[in-house]
Amino acid sequence: MRHTSRKLAYLGLCTAVALILAYVEVLLPPLYSAVPGIKLGLSNIAIIFVLYRYGVRHAAVVSFVRIAVVSILFGNPMTFAYSAAGAALSLLVMAILRRMDVLSTVGVSVAGGVFHNVGQILMAMWLLGTAELGYYLIVLAITGTVSGIFVGLCGGMAVKRIPMRNI
Amino acid sequence: MNRPNHAASDGRRRRNDWIFILSLLLVVSLAGLALFFLRGVGDTVIVTVDGVIYGTYPLDRDITVEIRTGDEEQNRNVLVIREGKARVEEATCPDGICAAHKPISREGESIVCLPHRVVITVHAENGDQEPDIIA
Numbered sequence: 001m002r003h004t005s006r007k008l009a010y011l012g013l014c015t016a017v018a019l020i021l022a023y024v025e026v027l028l029p030p031l032y033s034a035v036p037g038i039k040l041g042l043s044n045i046a047i048i049f050v051l052y053r054y055g056v057r058h059a060a061v062v063s064f065v066r067i068a069v070v071s072i073l074f075g076n077p078m079t080f081a082y083s084a085a086g087a088a089l090s091l092l093v094m095a096i097l098r099r100m101d102v103l104s105t106v107g108v109s110v111a112g113g114v115f116h117n118v119g120q121i122l123m124a125m126w127l128l129g130t131a132e133l134g135y136y137l138i139v140l141a142i143t144g145t146v147s148g149i150f151v152g153l154c155g156g157m158a159v160k161r162i163p164m165r166n167i
Numbered sequence: 168m169n170r171p172n173h174a175a176s177d178g179r180r181r182r183n184d185w186i187f188i189l190s191l192l193l194v195v196s197l198a199g200l201a202l203f204f205l206r207g208v209g210d211t212v213i214v215t216v217d218g219v220i221y222g223t224y225p226l227d228r229d230i231t232v233e234i235r236t237g238d239e240e241q242n243r244n245v246l247v248i249r250e251g252k253a254r255v256e257e258a259t260c261p262d263g264i265c266a267a268h269k270p271i272s273r274e275g276e277s278i279v280c281l282p283h284r285v286v287i288t289v290h291a292e293n294g295d296q297e298p299d300i301i302a
Contacts, residue, residue: 078281078282082281101180102179102183103180103184103187104177104183106181106184106188107187107188110184110188110191114191124279127284128217128218128279129217129218133277133279135202135275135276135277138195138198138199141195142192142195145191145192145195149188
């Protein structure tokens, strides 16, 4: 029992870190506002940490809570739909790649970033009923790769440097 | 923890990272180049709201259209066609992304206003006129 409540507390902490990172990102000026959806995805650092430490199920819960809270604080119901689609696909791909164990957190995070964009675009195509949005994916895949490298480096450092016994 | 037995070494993973990232970028840039060169200049602008066609306007005639959307028509995007290019001159949406978008004229290019669910797309009339609709 003690073990479980300890874990719960740490997962709550990770969720809080994900939220703070999302907030920091809201404060940053938009990088290139002509194409919607370009983001650093800083809170994915926390998600990657939870994925590597606790596994995909815990990462899914933390990710879901993060999206729900961020949408309530900074967004609207539409934001929730886009983010949830992106995050679900992204986490699925990251979990599979982590299982395969052929890439480091950098490669896993790049795939996660790109598939976050894929999920968002698919959701937008579905909600707006237009296939033309696929063109955005070209731009988003490149920016997603760049930010994914950064996020993956940070996530890898967190996994490596935060000792097991502490969390 | 429960690492699979065939766990790759750190160096190997890092090498795989590079291979993965570079091939991803290669595929994406090739797709981008193909799309850029394959699509010609369009001649028609189709505006859809929630996937339903709102209006169709030729690119060769200068025009200003006020796109009113929302339950009480409270949302506004001003579409301007000038010198063969379409752009959103002003909009009441919170993010203003559509108004910041560069003018579009090539086939398949689009300006999207997510908050108002407005999509403005360039089509080539001699091609298929119907926009692709995903159900």
